[in-house]
Amino acid sequence: MTSPTLSTMKRPWIVILCAALIVTVAMGVRQSFGLFLPQMSIDIDISRSDFGLAMALQNLLFGLAQPFVGAMADKYGAGRVVLAGALLYAVGLVGAALATNALGLHISFGLLIGTAQSATTFVVVLGAVGRVVRPEKRGSAFGIVTAGGSFGQFLVVPIASRLLGDIGYHQTLWLMAGAVALSGLLAIGVAGRGGAATTTENGEQSTREALREAAVHRGYWLLNAGFFVCGFHIAFIATHLPAYLDDKGLRIEIGAQVLALVGLFNILGSYVFGRAGDMLRQKYVLAWLYAARSAVIALFLIAPLTHMSALVFAGAMGFLWLGTVPLTSGIVGRIFGVRYLSMLYGIVFLSHQIGSFFGAWMAGLIFDATGSYNAAWGLSIALGFFAALVHIPIGDAPVRRLQAA
Template identity: 85%
Template sequence: MKRPWIVIACAAFIVTLAMGVRQSFGLFLPQMSVDIGISRSDFGLAMALQNLLFGLVQPFVGAIADKHGAGRVVLAGALLYALGLIGAALATDAIGLHISFGIFIGMAQSATTFVVVLGAVGRVVSAEKRSGAFGIVTAGGSLGQFLVVPLASMLLGDVGYHQTLWIMAGLVALCGLLAIGVAGRTDTPGTLQAEEQSAREALREASVHRGYWLLNAGFFVCGFHIAFIATHLPAYLDDKGLGIEIGAQVLALVGLFNILGSYVFGRAGDLLRQKYVLSALYTARSAVIALFLFVPLSHASALVFAGAMGFLWLGTVPLTSGIVGRIFGIRYLSMLYGIVFLSHQLGSFFGAWMAGLIFDATGSYNIAWGFSIALGLFAGLVHLPIADAPVKRLQPA
């Protein structure tokens, strides 16, 4: 069995590269929309398709990883990710962008981000330390955002988006090498009581658990928030006269603060009831968005908003996946969490696409901001009644 720190480190670096590149995509909107001749809703649809495909194939990719190991899945995903970025660099119309940026990269992300690698990590750490380990891996995505987004911004200014996408393709290809560290199927002592359960039985067990569906509802909101802000916040700030450069600063600051937030919320999940921490996190998001809209917009207020949202950005991942693992065990964690992640990506689809439609129709993002506040309050409520005790199958006789 691999040493836990090796699996955790490789998983974190895979997520660093895959998520770092992904979080930079909003910066490409101004150049690509002018060069290709597409609208914001066209670009938003590409991002929406990416998020939708990311979610739709995730349960199946997760099931493959549960059966054959994460290494092969990550390798295949890294190659497809690089191909999608190269395709986007060569796209000449909206359809080409939708296929490359949308379909190819969306499918690739399902194999190179949280669900697959967290399944590998969950099998090498004890239940008592699992949420904290998930938080470390999640922080890797934020480190990537902090490092890759400024790099992408610099490259866009120096060499343009075509060459930048080629360089990004080279970065994600490195995930294929790191796949060695998460390869194979390993199981932690104490998880073998789930071995006799089939995948179909695991799905049936989850489908009748009300808390599982409440987790799906809450993660939909998380996806809406993240896709809306990552895709449209740079353009929103540019529209308000702050310039496109601040968009890169804001996204990088989100990544920086989420390094801390992911770790803090991951550790909090080891010490406190995870559902209560999730409820507080979503409610805090609504409060932060409302304050951002209430105070006069400035460079300083945008950076403060980025720091606050960054702290709350991906802390949902270790908590939500931790609850799934706690309730149902980790034998089929990648598959079951993959279904919850599908809900997340459905929210991302609407967050990226609907906000673009709203802007094209009204010339403003105000309605989209209002949806974000209401959905955050909704998510804060739906986590409270979740029955988060392990199912009877996992309880001592």
């Protein structure tokens, strides 16, 4: 019989708290990057599509690394992975501060930070949380950790905006690098691997067997399709909304307020949707969430654009922002169990980040070609309704292996 490891002996609240704080720092810094576009585009002499490509590469690497990083966390423990990711994150931020052209930005903001984020955000820490929380409480626990990312956005974005105005983007990136490096100390709170509980739940299932089981599950691929849309929405809005508002005559400071408000309202939204996932069919909640996003975007475009309408949009979209995370990861854990949750959710998150790649880059290309974001907004609306439809037929019952156990 396998003896319990560090993660199974820790009190769940310790793991949840440390996981939430790790995500607070990592996601808070990440969600502020759109504010850097105006200063960096002038100083480095790059176009919006160049900056968008850097963010797109970041999102793509964020996704491509997830299955591998998740598998490493399942095998070696989340703590080691988080620590390595925090240090790499800091190196990437320093590299961005020193970048003198688009290529330097693509390597630092794109490749390095994208890889680092895969080790310091949801996939790794939710796997650690899932192994110490009872199944009927996972949705709420995942919602709390996800809310940490939103609190980071609410906290860090206004600070970053103020620092950008006072000391410029170079020094701001150096300060962010120090904060991210220090957050690596929290890795001790999520250290350890799954122990006896997850071994019993999954038997002697190997990594290859877990992948094969997921590969033939139709609902798993529908989750991938839906999460692609989530990534498109998040990256497009986070990267380009401040510039869109600036183009329409609203100050860049209002863009910072909007992003901060998105984070504030998603603190509530993440917890509410996490709780809803404990009480309702998660796939139906997801379908409603995606349809609501499309409706909110459409109303935002129809209404006259003012400071107030931008704030209302931020609050509504913020409530729906990352509520997909506890629900989607919860469905993966429900269907397949938690032994390989980091790896299997990492694959779904890869689809999310492919969507993010296109959301960040394609919107920049559309703007450079047409001088407007209108086509990107329209595509976002259509994709939201598509995602709502694909979640309805998902078969979310536990696989036979878990039912037998």
